[in-house]
Amino acid sequence: MSEQTAPLIRRADLAVWARTEVEPDDRWATTCMAVASALVREEARQPDWTVDTAPVMARIITAQCAVRAYLNPPEGEVSTSIGPLGSRLLDAVAEGIYLTEAERERLAGYAPAQDRARGSRTWVASMASESSPPVTSALYRLPEGAGPTEPAEVVWVAES
Numbered sequence: 001m002s003e004q005t006a007p008l009i010r011r012a013d014l015a016v017w018a019r020t021e022v023e024p025d026d027r028w029a030t031t032c033m034a035v036a037s038a039l040v041r042e043e044a045r046q047p048d049w050t051v052d053t054a055p056v057m058a059r060i061i062t063a064q065c066a067v068r069a070y071l072n073p074p075e076g077e078v079s080t081s082i083g084p085l086g087s088r089l090l091d092a093v094a095e096g097i098y099l100t101e102a103e104r105e106r107l108a109g110y111a112p113a114q115d116r117a118r119g120s121r122t123w124v125a126s127m128a129s130e131s132s133p134p135v136t137s138a139l140y141r142l143p144e145g146a147g148p149t150e151p152a153e154v155v156w157v158a159e160s
Contacts, residue, residue, distance in 0.1 A: 043111075
């Protein structure tokens with residue numbers, strides 16, 4: 001895993017925030033940490049942050065986002081959507097992996113000045129079947145200036 005896709009928090013951080021033991025081979029925990037980290041990096045426009053270089057507040061936000069998802073895993077069958085304008089918007093909120101408005105505002109302060117005017121156009125979509133894992137999650141982003149019919153770019157994909 002490259003430094004740009006490695007989680008911004010450690011498994012022990014997730015365990016503290018979740019107030020429960022997190023097993024070393026827990027793939028859902030790994031997915032939650034990685035997706036939360038990708039969302040934080042994207043919102044802050046800081047793709048090079050690592051667990052050792054990210055500001056403390058960014059790591060706290062990552063932990064909060066990851067624990068929300070970890071404690072509320074998706075259940076049953078989940079459909080997919082192509083972009084935010086599809087017939088059924090399957091976004092991060094629907095899957096429990098999301099940044100709150102307050103978290104996004106705080107992270108916007110870390111963005112380089114030229115990026116601060118841009119709004120977030122990032123979401124997470126996950127697919128699972130009733131027969132349980134694997135869950136495939138992907139982080140999507142609409143390119144700057146993209147119209148409603150243009151395809152989204154896949155930023156990150158993981159299977160848990």
